[in-house]
Amino acid sequence: MKFVKYGSIILITFVIIAGLAIPLSPAPQSWLQFPVIPALEQKARNIFFHVPVAWTTVVAFLVSLFYGYRYLRTRDISYDIKSVSSAGLGLLFCFLATITGALWAKFNWGSFWNWDPRETSIFVLLLIYGAYFALRSALESEEKRAALSAVYSIIAGITVPFLIFIMPRMMAGLHPGAKGDPEGAGPVVQFNMSPNMLVVFLLSLLGFTLLFVWLFNIRVRMARIEYERSSHHT
Amino acid sequence: MSTLSSTYALIRKDIQSELRTRYALNALLMFVVTTVATILFALRSDQPTATVLAGMYWVVIFFTAMSGLSRIFVSEEERGTTMTLQLVASPSVVYFGKLLFNVVLTLSLTLAVTLLYTIVFSTSFTIQTPSIFAVTVLLGSLGFASAATIIAAIVAKANTRGTLYPVLSFPVLIVLLMTVMSATAKALDGEEFGAAMGDFQILLGYILAITGGSYLLFDYVWKD
Amino acid sequence: MEGGDPPMIDVTLTATGITKLFNRRMIFREISFSLKGGDSLAITGRNGSGKSTLVKILCGVLTPTQGTVQFAIGGKRVSIDAAKDYLGLVTPYLQLYDEFSGWENLELLSRIRSNDFPIDERAAESLKLVGLWDRRKDMVRTYSSGMKQRLKYAFALLHRPAVLVLDEPTSNLDAEGVEVVKRVAEAQRASGILVVATSDAIEAQWCARELRLGNQTQMVTIR
Numbered sequence: 064m065k066f067v068k069y070g071s072i073i074l075i076t077f078v079i080i081a082g083l084a085i086p087l088s089p090a091p092q093s094w095l096q097f098p099v100i101p102a103l104e105q106k107a108r109n110i111f112f113h114v115p116v117a118w119t120t121v122v123a124f125l126v127s128l129f130y131g132y133r134y135l136r137t138r139d140i141s142y143d144i145k146s147v148s149s150a151g152l153g154l155l156f157c158f159l160a161t162i163t164g165a166l167w168a169k170f171n172w173g174s175f176w177n178w179d180p181r182e183t184s185i186f187v188l189l190l191i192y193g194a195y196f197a198l199r200s201a202l203e204s205e206e207k208r209a210a211l212s213a214v215y216s217i218i219a220g221i222t223v224p225f226l227i228f229i230m231p232r233m234m235a236g237l238h239p240g241a242k243g244d245p246e247g248a249g250p251v252v253q254f255n256m257s258p259n260m261l262v263v264f265l266l267s268l269l270g271f272t273l274l275f276v277w278l279f280n281i282r283v284r285m286a287r288i289e290y291e292r293s294s295h296h297t
Numbered sequence: 298m299s300t301l302s303s304t305y306a307l308i309r310k311d312i313q314s315e316l317r318t319r320y321a322l323n324a325l326l327m328f329v330v331t332t333v334a335t336i337l338f339a340l341r342s343d344q345p346t347a348t349v350l351a352g353m354y355w356v357v358i359f360f361t362a363m364s365g366l367s368r369i370f371v372s373e374e375e376r377g378t379t380m381t382l383q384l385v386a387s388p389s390v391v392y393f394g395k396l397l398f399n400v401v402l403t404l405s406l407t408l409a410v411t412l413l414y415t416i417v418f419s420t421s422f423t424i425q426t427p428s429i430f431a432v433t434v435l436l437g438s439l440g441f442a443s444a445a446t447i448i449a450a451i452v453a454k455a456n457t458r459g460t461l462y463p464v465l466s467f468p469v470l471i472v473l474l475m476t477v478m479s480a481t482a483k484a485l486d487g488e489e490f491g492a493a494m495g496d497f498q499i500l501l502g503y504i505l506a507i508t509g510g511s512y513l514l515f516d517y518v519w520k521d
Numbered sequence: 522m523e524g525g526d527p528p529m530i531d532v533t534l535t536a537t538g539i540t541k542l543f544n545r546r547m548i549f550r551e552i553s554f555s556l557k558g559g560d561s562l563a564i565t566g567r568n569g570s571g572k573s574t575l576v577k578i579l580c581g582v583l584t585p586t587q588g589t590v591q592f593a594i595g596g597k598r599v600s601i602d603a604a605k606d607y608l609g610l611v612t613p614y615l616q617l618y619d620e621f622s623g624w625e626n627l628e629l630l631s632r633i634r635s636n637d638f639p640i641d642e643r644a645a646e647s648l649k650l651v652g653l654w655d656r657r658k659d660m661v662r663t664y665s666s667g668m669k670q671r672l673k674y675a676f677a678l679l680h681r682p683a684v685l686v687l688d689e690p691t692s693n694l695d696a697e698g699v700e701v702v703k704r705v706a707e708a709q710r711a712s713g714i715l716v717v718a719t720s721d722a723i724e725a726q727w728c729a730r731e732l733r734l735g736n737q738t739q740m741v742t743i744r
Binding site: 299300302303306307309310313314317318376377378380381382383384385386387388390520521 | 577580581582583584602605608610612614615616617618619620621629630632633634635
């Protein structure tokens with residue numbers, strides 16, 4: 064765990080500094096200069112924060128699904144604890160992804176929200192998380208709560224690939240990398256990033272993932288303690 | 298095959314029950330009429346474009362379905378007949394029986410709405426490519442029914458059923474709604490059948506994925 | 522039943538290590554027993570000791586937290602789904618369909634169960650046995666609670682179950698109804714397995730063994 068904690072602190076700090084401080088120049092000479100991407104310029108820095116956060120929320124969702132599935136197979140409540148802990152983090156990261164995305168949209172395209180496919184996808188994920196917690200609060204029996212929320216998240220999870228992979232291809236969107244994107248101002252999809260940007264980006268991805276693992280670990284331990292405490296009262 | 302005859306018998310029971318009590322039918326009918334009337338009032342004499350019409354069409358279906366499709370499981374739970382069903386039918390029979398009943402209900406609903414639309418919006422609701430429309434309505438109904446059934450089963454076991462059902466259904470149905478609206482718009486605009494193939498593929502994939510997933514997971518929801 | 526005694530059905534019901542917790546509250550743990558054709562078991566205990574819960578678990582309607590329930594017919598294991606054809610249950614928690622008549626309930630439910638016997642004949646037999654033949658065409662909505670209880674018996678006995686489980690067997694029944702139930706219990710003991718969950722000491726006497734639920738669960742032989 065030490066590696067995870069220190070790793071995430073170091074990496075994210077580095078990314079914040081590097082991502083924000085390294086200057087842009089039209090013809091980068093050294094490693095300490097980022098290229099200027101035509102339509103994006105300074106706004107490209109968003110990629111170091113928005114994308115990893117969005118990535119983390121998807122990871123959190125998958126983790127939650129996995130533990131939900133394990134619960135259904137074993138009926139072991141500790142899997143449900145892990146599933147809901149991950150979902151809570153996923154919800155948090157999803158909010159962050161939506162907000163960072165909307166801020167960027169405002170600066171880039173003029174309005175906070177446009178219903179382009181990727182924006183819609185993150186919104187749907189937000190709705191799924193919301194529905195998941197709404198369902199859990201409507202179920203009193205612990206076993207039912209665990210089983211039904213696991214089933215719901217799996218069913219909802221089944222629709223997500225349809226969203227993510229299919230919609231952007233079918234509909235022209237504003238997001239970089241979508242069909243109809245003029246100059247391929249899509250550093251993400253085409254990995255046209257310059258090597259130094261790529262390094263910072265990947266480090267950010269790793270840093271946020273480690274952060275997720277750390278937070279997940281804390282939440283699960285806390286939830287376990289609460290669980291033990293409340294069983295001694297019955 | 299006895300599973301087939303069991304399933305058929307279950308659907309028959311649900312249909313007979315529905316014809317006698319008319320709970321779902323009445324709710325659905327009222328909902329369709331009031332939503333279409335509201336749209337009419339909102340529009341006054343404006344005639345909407347094809348995209349708007351396509352959107353509204355499915356909005357009416359979505360909200361009406363939300364008010365009616367959860368009944369198949371909620372009614373059993375409310376009246377305490379869930380156990381009775383569990384004693385006579387295996388989970389697969391219950392799942393397919395309820396699913397097919399919902400399919401019948403949704404198809405009837407789309408038929409009713411289509412009829413209403415052609416009467417009320419006679420000038421602008423002209424389906425220029427009926428083949429696209431027919432396939433879209435069929436696949437869309439199957440998709441609605443399959444998602445609605447598993448979620449109805451989940452919601453029936455919870456406490457605050459009324460508001461929970463739309464909350465759970467909407468995220469799952471978004472893919473369906475977007476695809477179906479896009480295809481319907483094409484039907485109204487008179488595009489040729491091939492243009493909607495992409496939409497149909499997605500719909501088919503969606504139906505298979507949701508139905509398959511629901512079937513595999515149904516036991517965990519149905520059995521206490 | 523008319524004719525000679527029905528033959529003893531080769532059936533076994535085995536409960537192994539049944540434990541049930543509700544929201545971490547332990548209802549009972551590690552309940553195990555085995556019953557075969559001709560055996561009868563009374564499940565007794567105070568209100569809230571878990572009698573109905575155990576009944577539901579035995580009938581496959583509730584999943585235990587741990588443990589298994591297994592059926593075997595003619596020596597071969599039968600899955601829980603297939604066991605429906607061999608199980609009859611009467612319990613206050615059971616409800617039949619209000620909007621249908623007594624007769625329709627029996628008919629519809631038999632068809633769903635895919636029973637391969639002549640449904641009309643058996644339904645008539647069952648209804649006459651419980652004394653509901655005259656009211657068979659009336660909606661269950663109009664039945665008194667005693668009549669509903671009788672209909673539950675008609676439903677449970679329709680397919681001549683190898684295992685008959687009765688939870689609070691005589692609730693809502695008049696003296697005549699109680700007599701019918703006694704005869705049913707006797708006939709079931711002679712042909713299959715009988716399980717009776719009750720808080721009434723007299724009803725418990727219908728069975729040969731008694732499982733007393735409570736802080737210390739015990740299995741006692743009555744006769």
